[in-house]
Every structure is written in C-alpha cells, then in structure tokens.
Amino acid sequence: MEPFFSHTFSGKIWKICVDTQQPWVALEIRDAEAWQTRFALIDLSQPACVWEDLQMEENWWIGLSDVQAGVLLLHTFAEESRPQPTHLLALDAPKAVLRWQVAQRQFCGWFEEGLVWGYTEAEGTQKYEKVSLLEGRVLQSLLPTQAGSWTKPHYLDFSFPHHYPEGSAAFKTLEKFAKNHLYCNIQGEAAYWEYKNLMIMAFFYEKEAVVLQDLLILNNEAQILLRETLSTDYQGLTKDVFFLFQQYLFVIKNKHQLQVYCL
Numbered sequence: 443m444e445p446f447f448s449h450t451f452s453g454k455i456w457k458i459c460v461d462t463q464q465p466w467v468a469l470e471i472r473d474a475e476a477w478q479t480r481f482a483l484i485d486l487s488q489p490a491c492v493w494e495d496l497q498m499e500e501n502w503w504i505g506l507s508d509v510q511a512g513v514l515l516l517h518t519f520a521e522e523s524r525p526q527p528t529h530l531l532a533l534d535a536p537k538a539v540l541r542w543q544v545a546q547r548q549f550c551g552w553f554e555e556g557l558v559w560g561y562t563e564a565e566g567t568q569k570y571e572k573v574s575l576l577e578g579r580v581l582q583s584l585l586p587t588q589a590g591s592w593t594k595p596h597y598l599d600f601s602f603p604h605h606y607p608e609g610s611a612a613f614k615t616l617e618k619f620a621k622n623h624l625y626c627n628i629q630g631e632a633a634y635w636e637y638k639n640l641m642i643m644a645f646f647y648e649k650e651a652v653v654l655q656d657l658l659i660l661n662n663e664a665q666i667l668l669r670e671t672l673s674t675d676y677q678g679l680t681k682d683v684f685f686l687f688q689q690y691l692f693v694i695k696n697k698h699q700l701q702v703y704c705l
Contacts, residue, residue, distance in 0.1 A: 443668040446704040447489035454697045470506035507549040542578035601686040603633035626650045
C-alpha cells in the first residue's frame, strides 16, 4: 500500500483542517526554535501542495482556525499563557490572499451560509453573530442560548480513532494480537479504528532499547497491508496521529511528514 500523497514540511505539523466542500487541506506548521509559524495548502484533487511556507505579518502568535468553501481562517492571539484569539483573518485559500480581517472576534463554528464568531462586550457579556464567509459581513445576531448549536457541515465525514490506555480490555486484545502476529509487546496507549473491511491501528513498542511508533493496516482476514514506523520519539499518542476524511486516511510521520492514503 502506497501513499496517495506524501510531503515533508520544514517544521512540525501542528494542525490539519480539511475543507468539506472543496478539495483543500490546510496545515499549520510550527518551528519552535525559530519562533515561526507557516501555513500550507494541499489540493487533494491533484494531489499536490499548492503552496507552503506562507507567513503572515504576525508569524508566531497565530494559528489555523479552519478551512471551508475555499476560505482559510486564521486567528492571532496575545500570548502563549493566554492563547485567547484576538483577531480573525480570512484568506482566499488557493490564492493565499487576504479577503477580510476583524479585531476582537473568535471563530466559533459554521452554519450553512457562513461562519459564527463570538466576542465579549465591555461589561463581560458574550455575543455571537452569523457572518458571511466570503465578505466577513454580519448577517444575524444570535442569542446566548443558541451557543454551541452550530457545527461544521458534514462532520460525519470525519472519523477519529479510539484511544485505548494500557490495561484496558481493548488494549489487552490488541496487545495479544501484536504479540501473536507482530512479535512485539505494545505499551502505553493504542489508537484503533475500523473502516469498511480494514483495521487501522497505531501503537508503541520497544525494540533494541528504542521506543517506536508504528502504523498498521490489516484487512478482515488479518493480512497486513501496511506496517510503517511513524516515529522513534515517544511522546504519547494524540488524535492527530491519524484520522479519516471520507475515504482518505491522513497520517503524520516523524512530526514533519504528511501521508495521505486512499482506502
């Protein structure tokens, strides 16, 4: 099994967002030593990296909010100890040019015609508004009781693995399988998901005094279709080790490389 797409970035992959309407995948890439944050865009229909190493005027206290309908949303924040967003910026994703920006607004979610942002008034009251995505124009004020009723369209197209800590019943089942079929003793925590007739898991094990993290894909007959080492740096699993969007499996390797498999 070979990746549908693979690309190595200059910094650590910090966040990945997928456009559910158009073929864009946006990435936030951070370099802690240089105190720089860059952004990249992938076109899944090619597949190809459209652009990378995009930097804004603020190049550290900035992050990726989401991407939808060809619009990339970024946010800036004041400081690491209080990473509360202070500004919201919207870029034309394929062109990497600014469409609009607004101060003191926080991205909160999506509705069919655009996005929802929130802000806090001087007296401390939290306000929410529906906004047109392409123009940043306020369409409607929302009641505080409506908070949380919005979400990104088609979130059901995303699948994230279950995480099983060492000692749990599910972990023991995976541990037994790894011992009998992979001849290794897994440890720490395992991530597991089933897609159609495939079983996908990521796990840690020790080999020659080094802790490795492997990705494993098997069919329903327990035949190994892919086994690949993702990391030799034991940092614990996160939800970003792998996830699925529709038929695409997104995998982060060595923290700098994105691999996409078409299942």
